[in-house]
Amino acid sequence: MPQESFEDELMLVGIGSFVFCGAHGCEFCNECFSDHRLTNNIQIMSKLHVAFPAFSEAQFMDRPPISYVFEKIVERTPRKSKGLLVYECQEHHTLDCSACFDWAAIAVKNIKLQAKSKNSTVIPIDISREEKIELLRNMGVDLSPSTRLPQDALEKKFRSAIDASQSFSTLIPKPPFDPLTVSPWSKKTCKRPLLDLVRRGSMREMCAQLQAKMQGKESAWDLYENPFMDIRQTMMTIANNFDQGYKTNLVQDKESKSAICIRVVEVRMINDDTPVMMVLYRRGTRDSPSFEIVKWVQQVMGAPLRQIVATGEEQKLLLAILNANARRLSSTYSVKRHSSGLESAFALSFLLPVGPINQYDMGKLTHSSGCVVCGKKTNSKCSRCRAMEYCGVECQRAHWSEHKPTCNSLQGGEWVEIIFSMNTPEMRRLAAKGQGRIVSWNNMSGPTQDNLKSRPYEDDPVFPTNIHSQNPFLIKLQRGPAILIYDRTRSIEVFLCPENDLNGYEKTMSQMHTGQMGLKIYRWAKRTGEDRLSVCLNRPPPKDPQW
Structure with a gap:
């Protein structure tokens, strides 16, 4: 589409029958600085009254506007004639499409959503299917x-990732x-600043940051590329602002299309390392009346403006x-809101530290x-590799x-x-003496309490259950005196020892140079027995999985 067509x-x-800002x-x-709802309501007033017979015309003037069409x-x-444009629907490419440009139906739907949101404890938000898939990818999922996952399954996965x-x-x-x-957090009772308590990371990220610094970069990740x-x-900026005595924040995009007003009411400690920030929040957008938001910024936030x-x-x-x-959040918990009444429509929630998914x-x-x-x-598998169902x-x-x-x-x-x-031979010797524990954690996670796994060495541990049946699955093989092998879910976590299988050990070690720093490789495997795996050693997956 030629850019010059929209210059003026x-x-x-x-x-259709509606007017919008150009x-x-x-x-x-x-x-x-425009509001066309009064003009547009004249076109659909009869349909609005049928849908909402108890509403007055003044109430319809406050209906949610139809935005960013x-x-x-x-x-x-663009038409062939310079300066003239044709407005078609995106779905059918039809001029004045009666289905897509049914503004009355859209207005009625928006009013119903607004009524529903007023009785809700949350702020309404519209995240498309494509946006959820992309956000999941940003989180490593x-x-x-x-994918044709049903909407409810995708939503469940998205909430689980959060x-x-x-x-x-x-x-x-x-x-x-x-x-x-x-217990409540305070500078007097906690020696560590809130910023340090909120910070979360992983070994993988630490290595990536170190490598970026060595290359003269400020960070391994560019801002505004990965939500x-x-x-x-x-989160760290909100915590740092709180450390400096600022409890209010305006989270806003560069184009000022939308913003989230946040006030940290108080901070409490779930454990010695984990704070929880209790917050009041509300969203404002360019396409909705902003009088209350502007007043909140002026009266509650004050100066200087803490904008993120x-x-x-x-x-x-x-x-x-x-x-x-x-x-x-418990319904019995309440907080004191600003005396101006500007926070009456704010929702109450809390923020926990956010970090890499373990x-x-x-x-x-x-x-x-x-x-x-x-x-x-x-009902079927790929006939070539038998790996996908x-x-x-x-x-x-x-x-x-x-x-x-x-x-x-x-x-x-x-x-x-x-x-x-x-177990490795050394682990078996320690187990015989009643000594030693195996502690494991992954470089995708930080060494926090919920990510660490610890178990004592056992003389005769039970072999893991085969959850994969005959299906191929990805494993990680990690170099050491004995090669550690595990899958993404840790349903199997075992060792390949030269004492038990010298041939398998040597063949696996010969492939280690193909992996990251010669320390680990990823391969497809099948469970062929209680203590046996068949591994496709000489063919790595197209890309290393993230775990």
Whole structure:
């Protein structure tokens, strides 16, 4: 679409029976200083009264405006005549589409959503299916681009990822959460600043940052590229502001399209290392009346303005976290709001430290016992590699372009059977003396209490249950006197010892140079016996998995 066609934006445009600001396609626009709802209501007043017979015309004037139609519904196409535009619907490419430009139906829907939100303890937010998939990817949960997971399954996975990033189930195992049951944080009682307590990271990230510094970069991650990395910076900024005596924050994008007003009411400690920030929050957007938000900024925030720049995607993730936590907050907990009354519509929630998702949770989030595309019961496998399972031909075809590199990587591979052990010889000697423990954690996680695993050495440990049946699964092989082997979910965590299987050990060690720093490799494996794996040693996956 030629850029010059839109250089001279119109003050307003007519699309169907409605009028919108010409720059953004909004009924109400703070930036254009326009409100076209009165004009538009005249066109649909009879339908509004049928849907809401008890409403007055004044109430309809306060209905949620229809916003950003150029981004969501309308496609602007230049005519051959210079300066004239054609407004078609994006779905059908139809001029004056009666289905897509049914503004009355959209207005009625928005009013119902507004009424529902007023009775809710959370702030309404619209995150599309595509946005959820991308946010999950940012958190390390890679779903197939061709995924056909049902909406409810995708939503469950998204909420589970949010919980996992906060270690929610470990910190608050039995919601609802009553903050009054944990001790308050203060500079007098806690020697560490809130900023340090909120900070979370992993060994992988530490190595990436060190490498970036060696290359002269400020950080391994550019700002405003990954909402999940950005939101952790925002959390630390909110904590740092609190350390400096500032309790209010305005989280806003560069274009000032939307903002989240946040006031930290108090901070409490769930344990010695984990603070919880109790917050009041509300969202404001360019396409909604901003009088209360502006007054809050002027009266409550005051000067200097503590503004945090955040993309629209990061704001949506932050609201998703706040909303999820608000639903788990005890109804008996209340806070004192600002005397001006400007916080009466603010929602109450809490923020836990956000960090990398630990390996155990990542395994649960990425594991699927059904069709790799839609999650339904499987009926067939890829006939070439036998590694991927599908519900039918349609999903298999949809997934082929993505699966092809993995499938090709397994063709003609050398499958070597190895015999594994539950303990190394040294561990067995210590177990015989009743000494020693094995402690494990992963470089995707920090060494926090919920990420550490510890068990005593045992003389005769039980072999792990085979949860993979005959299906191939990815394993990590980690170099050492004995090679540590485990899958993403840690359903299997065993050792390949030269004393037990010298041939398998030597063949595996000969492949180590192909992995990261010669220390670890990822390979496909099948469970072939109680203490045996068949491993495709000479064919690595197309890319290393994140765990």
